[in-house]
Amino acid sequence: MAHCKTPEKFFPVIKSVALPKGTFANKIAFVTGGGTGLGKAIATNFAHLGASVAIAARRLDVLEKTANEIRTNTGSTCEAFQMDVKDPVKVAKVLDDVEQKLGRTPDILINNAAGNFIMATERLSPNAYGTVIDIVLKGTLNVTTELGRRCIRQKQGARVLSISTLYAKAGAPFVVPSAVAKAGVENMSKSLATEWAKHGLRFNAIAPGIIQTEGAFGQLFAGSTEDAVNSIKKTVPAGRLGQPEEIANLVTFMCSDYMSWLNGAIIDLDGGQQHLNHGSHMGPFLHEWDQNKWEETENLIRGRSGKGKKGKM
Numbered sequence: 001m002a003h004c005k006t007p008e009k010f011f012p013v014i015k016s017v018a019l020p021k022g023t024f025a026n027k028i029a030f031v032t033g034g035g036t037g038l039g040k041a042i043a044t045n046f047a048h049l050g051a052s053v054a055i056a057a058r059r060l061d062v063l064e065k066t067a068n069e070i071r072t073n074t075g076s077t078c079e080a081f082q083m084d085v086k087d088p089v090k091v092a093k094v095l096d097d098v099e100q101k102l103g104r105t106p107d108i109l110i111n112n113a114a115g116n117f118i119m120a121t122e123r124l125s126p127n128a129y130g131t132v133i134d135i136v137l138k139g140t141l142n143v144t145t146e147l148g149r150r151c152i153r154q155k156q157g158a159r160v161l162s163i164s165t166l167y168a169k170a171g172a173p174f175v176v177p178s179a180v181a182k183a184g185v186e187n188m189s190k191s192l193a194t195e196w197a198k199h200g201l202r203f204n205a206i207a208p209g210i211i212q213t214e215g216a217f218g219q220l221f222a223g224s225t226e227d228a229v230n231s232i233k234k235t236v237p238a239g240r241l242g243q244p245e246e247i248a249n250l251v252t253f254m255c256s257d258y259m260s261w262l263n264g265a266i267i268d269l270d271g272g273q274q275h276l277n278h279g280s281h282m283g284p285f286l287h288e289w290d291q292n293k294w295e296e297t298e299n300l301i302r303g304r305s306g307k308g309k310k311g312k313m
Contacts, residue, residue: 002276002287004239011238011271015245017048023256024051030098030106031055032085032143035062037213038163040070041244042110045252047076054098054106056083057113077102083115085139091146105150109257111140111185116178120230129177136181141188141264146293148196155201159255162189163247164207164266166274186266193264202263209270211242238271 004010035038038215047053047070052178055070055078057063063080070078077171079101083094099105115135119128153160167175168182182204186205193203210232212225233240250269254262289297 002152003234003237007233007239011240012248013240013243015243017252017253018043018249019256020256022048023049024108026100027051027108028098028104028106029108029110029255030095030147031110031112032083032139033057034110035059035080038208038211038244038247039110039112040066041248042251043078044070044074045245045248046108047071047074047078049252050076051108052077052079052102054079054081054102056081056094058082063228066183071290082124085143086134088146089227091142095146095150095307099285105147105154105156105158106157107156109143109147109158109160110251110255111143111160112164113139113143114178116175118174120174121176124177128161129180132177136178139182140185144188144192147200148192148199151194151201152199155200157202160189160192160201160203161251161255162186162203162205164205166207166209166268166270167206169266189266190264202260203293204264205266206247206250206254207266207268207270208247208266209242209268209273211234211247212245213244235276236273242269242271245305254289 018290024046028052029043029051031039031043031046031053034053035045035057039055039057043053043055043066055063055067060080060082067078067080070076073310079084079098080096081097084090095105113135117132140162144162147158147160150156162185164186165178165182167179168186171179171183186207189203189205192201196203204256212229231240247269250267253259254265254267
């Protein structure tokens with residue numbers, strides 16, 4: 001057993017808002033992919049903390065439902081904007097609309113819009129991998145550079161946070177287009193952190209582990225959600241999956257003035273999943289050994305090194 005069997009005891013899920021009320025009063029947060037899942041949780045958290053929130057995605061009906069829910073539950077402003085991040089002209093038009101409706105260019109940008117699915121790479125057409133790269137990498141660049149140019153021109157700072165993934169660093173099979181694109185997003189964040197800090201902009205990213213959302217599980221797992229959860233949690237040392245609210249709390253903290261010196265950072269939040277076995281040959285079977293097996297192994301190793309046997313624990 002490599003994972004914790006009682007995560008509720010040692011790694012409890014806390015979904016309440018972590019920061020003080022009013023942390024983002026008089027701020028505007030713009031969240032792409034804000035209608036569902038992780039984006040919705042992030043937008044809701046910003047609204048709870050006093051920000052005026054703009055959420056953008058392709059499906060206006062979903063966005064409007066979410067915006068109404070956020071307004072009702074938080075009492076803050078939340079407006080929906082239909083946008084395709086792949087089209088830089090439409091991105092510019094939406095930011096014009098946000099400025100007109102909310103009063104100015106957003107102070108905070110959350111690059112959350114994404115596209116991904118599992119597939120054997122040899123089966124991918126140029127259109128299939130091109131679409132993922134267009135959404136994740138080029139789309140993120142479209143929104144980020146459009147907002148950045150406006151902030152520089154207006155002498156207004158901003159906080160830009162992008163949602164990445166753990167395999168952006170090391171790569172991963174069967175999600176090659178996403179791995180390529182997310183690696184680019186992380187590099188964009190680190191590059192602009194050095195280039196645009198002089199203009200008052202800072203850039204960071206979060207690489208979440210597995211978060212149970214309908215979108216992710218529908219595209220990345222072939223079996224039932226229950227089977228996927230039971231299987232995945234065994235690969236997480238903390239023994240459970242992450243929740244959208246946990247990511248949302250980290251997002252708002254990183255975008256707040258409490259973290260104003262955080263720039264160019266990629267923060268992993270995964271319950272230790274990526275470090276299980278550390279990619280070594282020391283396999284999961286070692287977690288199943290009892291004290292007798294460890295004593296037998298220690299005595300064998302000590303014997304090979306000429307140190308003799310060690311007494312029982």
